[in-house]
């Protein structure tokens with residue numbers, strides 16, 4: 798279980814949020830909402846171990862989650878605003894890189910997001926929604942306990958949102974946890990809302 802205990806976040810010299818506490822158990826999902834600049838992306842980066850809390854603790858099964866940042870990174874998938882693609886590589890090659898790190902097969906992950914016909918195209922020539930789908934296809938490679946998703950559906954068509962919904966449901970059914978920041982409706986039935 799993930800537990801945020803009295804977290805505070807500073808960016809530059811500015812306090813972004815403080816006193817933030819919540820828990821996330823097996824199969825649970827949290828929708829992170831709030832105005833532009835409220836700190837949603839900052840919280841996701843903090844939960845991913847990429848920012849250090851100014852105060853408070855982040856616990857995983859009762860232990861300090863950030864004591865071993867590499868170990869923490871290994872149990873999560875963090876999808877930021879950016880698609881983080883190598884534009885000169887094909888869609889398949891982009892996924893093959895992450896498959897070497899995490900396991901899984903690019904072909905299966907491409908198929909999950911309806912990208913099989915685009916597998917051999919360089920990421921550079923994909924549309925913005927296709928690039929986002931390729932970024933999301935990383936989630937389909939191999940299981941990880943915690944998914945941290947920053948605006949995952951930006952630019953997606955309805956069919957792709959539905960495909961993401963299928964991935965999310967399967968992940969949660971297997972005990973996976975999700976924390977997603979969004980301004981758009983997300984297919985996360987039963988998710989709790991956390992407002993920053």
Ligand SMILES: Nc1ncnc2c1ncn2[C@@H]1O[C@H](COP(=O)(O)OP(=O)(O)OP(=O)(O)O)[C@@H](O)[C@H]1O
Nearest residue numbers: 808809813831832833834835836837838839840978
């Ligand atoms: N690298 C940085 N250095 C200093 N301040 C930053 C940095 N990154 C973000 N901030 C500030 O932190 C605050 C929170 O930003 P953040 O991106 O977390 O908000 P958000 O809720 O995700 O916003 P949005 O809905 O627009 O995506 C903003 O005021 C922003 O200007």
